[in-house]
Amino acid sequence: MSLSERFRAAAATRDLLAALPVNPTDIVIDEVVSATEAMIHGRRTIMAGTNNYLGLTFDPQCIEAGQRALAEAGTGTTGSRMANGTYRAHLELEQELAAFFDMPHAMVFSTGYAANLGSLVALLGEGDAVLLDSEAHASLFDGCRMSGADIFRFKHNDPDGLAKRLRRLGERARDALIVVEGLYSIRGDCAPLAEYAAIKAEHGGYLFVDEAHSLGVFGEHGRGLAEAEGVLEQTDFVVGTFSKSLGSIGGFCASRHAELGLFRYASRPYIFTASPCPSVIATTREALRQVTRRPELRTRVWHNAHRLYGALQRLGLQLGPHVSPVVGVSFSERTVALRCWQSLLEDGVYTNLILPPAAPEGGSLIRVSVTAAHDDAQVDAIAAAFEQAVRRHLPGCAA
């Protein structure tokens, strides 16, 4: 296949996006003003499409920790964890993560994507069965695919579908891996983890939960949705990322299974990449401490989540089923979603436009997210911009 043939589909996608009045994949942030604002197209813009749920990206203590590590340990490790890339701080973060989840073992990866890929290829191999939610993140699908295991999809957030598939697997169910997320990042809906844990208890298998978007936000201690649902004990593997609530970059896997320690010898995405740089480890450690030390951050982000969800609901918009810091606004017409998204941007509110095939159920969505750093006036400004967008482009709605 020639290069031009190989990239034909990618070129078609690029051309489609380039033809839009504003290309949603081509937004450049010219200046970051704060954890909640940035300069886009020369305009001060409220950022309502990030994953900075606890608003820690400009936290003075996180910044100070990062600066100190940068000065003391340099800009990068220049090597793999298996060679020269394991510093004392990497091990300390792993111990702190294990303590945070009240689990004996934790491992740090260089990105959230690598954490999912690396954990799944270590856990699964040819002949194994993995049951995967149909809307699971691409990194989870890629990890399952890369492992060579037999992949069985079940409908999104459908415990009955999961139970049926485990039953059909018979004896294989005992060692099967059930792979789901906590909070789903597009519509902001939560997995029925308590039901999954009960199904696991009945049929067997291991439960693997990606808490990328729920870490720091859900649960009394901020451990995620499994904690909030009271099933952290029954969760075999918790994976997550540092690039959302913790405001840096990297990923982890925590478990009560001692075999997690053997991932180091079995996970190519862990072995064959450079370890996270010292400043990233330092800011992550400080942010993790703040998750424990400052529960008021959770209180604040939930206050904002309820305020925004309520305001958008009053406008008559079609929202996801659960209140969470992520609100997915669904549109039946792709052009209306696009116009509303553009209207929001012109009114100084950045959100995420999700078009097919990325949107669940083949529809179009605007993803809005709030953080602990937004104040009431900003949340109200986001809602007001939506009201304007609805007036302009969705005249049938309540606004």
Added chain:
Amino acid sequence: MKPEHHAIVDDLIALLTKTLDRPQAVSAETALIGDLGLESIQVIEYLCEVEDHFDLAIDEDTLADVNTVGDLAGVVGRLLDR
């Protein structure tokens, strides 16, 4: 008793018709992706319906060579034989 190939095709078409946003002519030769404009997530949901209807577990690798409704009926038939 295992259903005949044509009966499996009929069932697959009936399930597919429920999945489609608008009425379209579907036959054994219809390509699941190319002809119907289905998004990948819709194909996954359709396959979940197929699994439930025939009480089967179909892994994704098995579907690598499936292009048309008829191909899928072949896979279903083979799995029902096991």
